[in-house]
Amino acid sequence: MKERTPERRRRLEEVLRRRQPDLTVLLENVHKPHNLSAILRTCDAVGVLRVHAVNPTEGVPTFNETSSGSHKWVYLKVHPTTEEAFQHLREKGFQIYATALKEGARSYRQVDYTKPTAIVFGAEKWGVSEQALALADALIHIPMLGMVQSLNVSVAAAVILFEAQRQRLEAGLYDAPRLDPELYQQILEDWLMK
Numbered sequence: 001m002k003e004r005t006p007e008r009r010r011r012l013e014e015v016l017r018r019r020q021p022d023l024t025v026l027l028e029n030v031h032k033p034h035n036l037s038a039i040l041r042t043c044d045a046v047g048v049l050r051v052h053a054v055n056p057t058e059g060v061p062t063f064n065e066t067s068s069g070s071h072k073w074v075y076l077k078v079h080p081t082t083e084e085a086f087q088h089l090r091e092k093g094f095q096i097y098a099t100a101l102k103e104g105a106r107s108y109r110q111v112d113y114t115k116p117t118a119i120v121f122g123a124e125k126w127g128v129s130e131q132a133l134a135l136a137d138a139l140i141h142i143p144m145l146g147m148v149q150s151l152n153v154s155v156a157a158a159v160i161l162f163e164a165q166r167q168r169l170e171a172g173l174y175d176a177p178r179l180d181p182e183l184y185q186q187i188l189e190d191w192l193m194k
């Protein structure tokens with residue numbers, strides 16, 4: 001168990017006060033540990049509390065040094081199916097945007113990320129499944145003006161999540177704790193043990 005110094009507790013509380021329980025990502029079959037790790041690292045920087053995944057790294061979430069330890073601070077909830085993941089997110093009141101390199105997808109800049117928002121990202125080869133595209137509220141894309149069709153999934157996640165961070169900073173959503181007091185205490189205890 002880690003030492004519970006006042007400095008460490010202060011640092012953990014500083015980060016916890018900025019966590020955003022109503023901003024998340026759903027990773028559908030994001031198999032490569034370095035992509036999963038890089039996305040968790042971005043989520044930590046943006047204040048995402050919990051990441052959702054279906055079939056990460058072929059069933060068993062594994063991380064590598066790309067995460068820089070962020071997997072200790074960002075919770076990962078693994079769902080058995082895409083349908084179950086959507087149901088869970090809907091019950092929690094999330095609007096759900098799926099990323100898609102398709103005509104008709106709106107620019108990621110046109111989304112209001114200050115509302116409870118989940119963004120779905122897909123696998124390197126196949127992208128987001130047809131099922132998830134159909135279940136989502138809307139499709140979004142990052143405009144690509146060069147020769148290649150798509151970004152690496154962790155880069156795409158960073159671009160969109162930092163737009164969400166920009167909007168939330170402007171809206172003052174990092175200024176006061178967003179977690180209900182009971183959950184805040186629970187997580188603080190958990191973090192103090194790490």
Ligand code: SAM
Nearest residue numbers: 099121122123126127128141142150151153156
């Ligand atoms: N061939 C796949 C397709 O057609 O969707 C490419 C998948 S891409 C390499 C992997 C994931 O990164 C996508 O499913 C999406 O989540 C994200 N992504 C990559 N480029 C993107 C872009 N320009 N806009 C939005 N998401 C993007």
